[in-house]
Amino acid sequence: MGKMWVIATNTFREALRKKTLYILLVVALVAIGTSRFFSFLAAQDELKMIKDVSFATIEFFGAILAIFTAMGGVSGEIEKKTIYTLLAKPITRKNFIIGKFLGQSMVILLNAILISLFFIGLLISKKAVPDMEIYKSLLLIYIELLMIGAISLAVATFATDAFNIILSFFLFITGNLSVYFKQVIERTENIIFKGLGYMLYNIIPNYENFNIRDQVVVGVNVSWQYVGQTILYGVMYIVIAVLVGIYFFQKREV
Amino acid sequence: MKNKNWVNLFIAVLLYIPVGFLQVHIDYRRKLEDLEARLMLMPGQVAGSLVLSGFRGVAADLLWLNIEELWHQGHTYKLLPMFESVAWLQPRYITVWAVGGWHMAYNIYASTQDQKEKKYWYEQGAAFLKKGIAYNPEQYDLYFELGWTYYNKGEDFANAVKYLEKAVKFPCPDYVKSLLAHAYENNDQVDKAVEQWTRVLNTGFESVAKRALKVIREEGAFTPTRRRRLGMGMED
Structure with missing residues (x-):
């Protein structure tokens, strides 16, 4: 655990040294800040817009950060050849991958906390104290970002950066459209295609599970049971991605 | 070492089984708690969904801003597809149903002198509100809006009573x-x-x-x- 923690804290420090985090943070805060321009709308509509824009910003910029941090974590170490020093020490490849994942999770958490604080501050300034549903939605977005990061980390262990970016964004889009995909499967009559479709539906990360914000912004309550099940789904998917990452990194010639 | 590495992949593949079962539970709860996004299989909507991905709320907001602008420019009829689009993207957004129904039953109604046309828009407004109720049956708001439309615009008191009785069953x-x-x-x-x-x-x-x-x-x-x-x- 100690070795993993060393890798994790180094990954975190390395990310803080890079400008990516700060640029994304500033752009995200500006994006959320612009939602204040909707003050010409009725108070209720303005609040809805602030929430919609903020949730979308936290998710979108968080996803970019997760993908780039995960990608840089592996390929950066290989390019700078620092990985040779690391692996020469008594650090196993398994420790390296898990440590990298923990480190990038801290970066994603820091980013999510800072943007969320700004968002909550904005709501309070509008005299709308955020309720528990807002926090549930933020929690699910964070788990989703961890999942995106874990998948990107797994891909980084065997593919190039360009492929990783394309695949991660492709999964981000398809994962958010899973409802549509499911509807297509349900209407398919061919039993083989139906079976293959359901298999694919379960393999592709279902990011739509984490999307409760469309309901939360209009005042719909979401049960803790749903939130709990979705967190469990996210955690299991993260474990799968990390295990796949370990498998391919063990096989990789460095 | 090589054999041990296979264990990682084996566990990962094995974990897909509980993930699949969990997804079934999550799908069930999404249906139960009305969290499912409503996507219809129309070409334009599918294309729109692809572009929007998970950002339907923001798309609905942009359309709502268009509604505001068209409203102030007096484009009465251009607003109609906008109301439909926002309602499609976020059917739990009560305001869009309430404003859309009111716009048809009051504003467009008042803009025409033809009695047949007046009747048509009054009915369209009521129908739009009823559609909104179908998506939001657990809140008083749209029952009240429909009840008020029947009471005030249609002087159809039997229907007004019917929907207001439903409205008062919820906190209001x-x-x-x-x-x-x-x-x-x-x-x-x-x-x-x-x-x-x-x-x-x-x-x-x-x-x-x-x-x-x-x-x-x-x-x-x-x-x-x-x-x-x-x-x-x-x-x-």
Whole structure:
């Protein structure tokens, strides 16, 4: 655990040294800040817009950060050849991958906390104290970002950066459209295609599970049971991605 | 070492089984809690969904801003597909149903002189509100909006009573309860009107309820017959 923690804290420090985090943070805060321009709308509509824009910003910029941090974590170490020093020490490849994942999770958490604080501050300034549903939605977005990061980390262990970016964004889009995909499967009559479709539906990360914000912004309550099940789904998917990452990194010639 | 590495992949593949079962549970709960996004299989909508991905809320907001702009420019009819689009993207957004229904039943209704056309837009407004109720049956808001449209615009008191009775079953402001009492009177249901006014006595509309009960006792309720006798229309 100690070795993993060393890798994790180094990954975190390395990310803080890079400008990516700060640029994304500033752009995200500006994006959320612009939602204040909707003050010409009725108070209720303005609040809805602030929430919609903020949730979308936290998710979108968080996803970019997760993908780039995960990608840089592996390929950066290989390019700078620092990985040779690391692996020469008594650090196993398994420790390296898990440590990298923990480190990038801290970066994603820091980013999510800072943007969320700004968002909550904005709501309070509008005299709308955020309720528990807002926090549930933020929690699910964070788990989703961890999942995106874990998948990107797994891909980084065997593919190039360009492929990783394309695949991660492709999964981000398809994962958010899973409802549509499911509807297509349900209407398919061919039993083989139906079976293959359901298999694919379960393999592709279902990011739509984490999307409760469309309901939360209009005042719909979401049960803790749903939130709990979705967190469990996210955690299991993260474990799968990390295990796949370990498998391919063990096989990789460095 | 090589054999051990296979274990990682084996566990990962094995974990897909509980993930699959969990997904079934999550799908069930999404349906149960009405969290599913409503996507219809129309080409334009599919393309739109692809572009929007998980950002339907922001898309709905941008369309709402368009509604605001078109509204101020006086483009009465151009607003209609916008209302439909926002409602499609976020069917739980009550405001879009309420404003859309009101726009058809009041604004477009007033913009035409043709009685047939007036009737058409009044019915379209009511139909839009009913569609909104189908998506939001657990809140008073749209039952009230529809009840008010029947009461005020259509003077269809039987339907007004029907929907206001549904509205008061949910937590709602006092004026909804008071409107139901008025609707009972206008629908010739005097006993029910007295009962409802008595209930309203415990609300912020106490003085209105006291006055209404006094008038009913001393002069009679404002039933359609009495209104006609007094030569009073709805605006009185």
